[in-house]
Amino acid sequence: MSTLLPFLPLMPEESVTSYAARVTALHHGGSARAFLRCLGVAYAPIVAGDPDALAAFADLTAVPADDIARAALTARGHIHCFRGELVQQKMLRCAQTHICPRCLAADIATSTLPTTAAVYGRMIWQFRPIRACPHHHVLLEPIGEAGHGDNAHDFARTIASTLSTIDDRATSAQPVERSAAEAYLVARFSNTPTPSPLLDAMPWYAAARTCEAVGIVALHVANVERRALSEVARREAANHGFHIVHGGEASVRSFLDDLRGRQKTWKPEYHGSRTPYGSLQVFLTFPRPDPGYAPLRRIVHEHALQHIPFGPGDRVVGFPSIVDGFTRSRRQLSRPGSIPSASAKFRSRKGSSHRMPR
Ligand SMILES: [Zn+2]
Structure with missing residues (x-):
């Protein structure tokens, strides 16, 4: 399989679905599902953590397969698995995307990439028991429903309408005690x-x-x-x-x-x-x-x-x-x-x- 150029690194703590969305934003724009399908990689199995799909995606992006696997959430019925830990489906925020605006503001400030490819979703933001950013100690904020179909799990498209206000959100984010x-x-x-x-x-x-x-x-x-x-x-x-x-x-x-x-x-x-x-x-x-x-x-x-x-x-x-x-x-x-x-x-x-x- 051909490899996409330029190489886009997978960021620490980034979810594989966020990475797929950023790859799409950098190379093509539009729907991650449609873009990857054109390249012969199925999107839904990536979301489900299918090993073969993750390996194909690793080949396409030149990111080490182990790194891609560690960024994936594997579905096993109502139980999901992330890095060996079991998480119930009801503990996932799913389409109700949450962000730390200060993390995203820092992404933009420290990257030379286009904004939609610079900001990325952290996997832990998907877990309901994690309610604050462990780095900035502010509450995670909902940014509305991502919807379904092509927009589901597509972080780059979900966040796009929020980016113009991200600095204001970063300033007004609610600080909390460490937990x-x-x-x-x-x-x-x-x-x-x-x-x-x-x-x-x-x-x-x-x-x-x-x-x-x-x-x-x-x-x-x-x-x-x-x-x-x-x-x-x-x-x-x-x-x-x-x-x-x-x-x-x-x-x-x-x-x-x-x-x-x-x-x-x-x-x-x-x-x-x-x-x-x-x-x-x-x-x-x-x-x-x-x-x-x-x-x-x-x-x-x-x-x-x-x-x-x-x-x-x-x-x-x-x-x-x-x-x-x-x-x-x-x-x-x-x-x-x-x-x-x-x-x-x-x-x-x-x-x-x-x-x-x-
Ligand atoms: Zn943060």
Whole structure:
């Protein structure tokens, strides 16, 4: 296959779809899908992370195939994979493009390329749990729907109408505090992740959701609906939750003790219900228990067995509670399918089940 000249480098952190759009903007303009089709490369498989399509695109652009592969998001049904980390489809912003205007202003200021080929989309902007730029510490901003068809995933065309106001956007961007949760999540995509034993034992999507869910319950009323909170409030909650979970099992147990302390009075109808864990219990069980959350569910379950009276048939965080006392519950814990065996299964797959080869 012929190689496009001049060579356009793939930028650090750039998504492969942004790169495809910039290649098109530099050489042809118009639709990336149509341009690549004319050159014998299918666009949709690139968006889906198909290895053969990515290899063909690497040949066309002369970018090393490994670099192209590391910039791609691979679709596996409702789960996507980026650099070995699993991200749920619902965590992707998809056509609702977000940007850091200060990153884009810097792209323009430091490039000799035409503007539409100079600005590029960072992969992490596509992930909903990342709400601020890790370099400029301002909130990411939506720039409207990209639409469908040829415009879908075409960053250069999506951003085009925003470029005239990018300096104003860069000036007015909303500064925010650094988030340890976001820093941890971003670092998992790098070669130097930040160790955090409980979160490291979860897939990326579960680590992200765990931080937010724990933080929301810690900072708000137990049964708060997370969608009722603003993005800024959810970001603050995720950061708070990260510090709790990052502190390890003792820190999580202390947090659960605090939740229990909020329960001033016990009412029989509350036994085995969402209280005192509130939305945390819903998060761990709805629509069904996800093995990705096993490290947190094990701690919550054991805490419940130790501190909360349950009746026969009650369930907590998706697993049977005690029937006639804690001693019997300990025997239940050793049965196949109970919490320890389930979490042991998860741990046995750790390193292979929730991470794909980078
Ligand atoms: Zn930025």
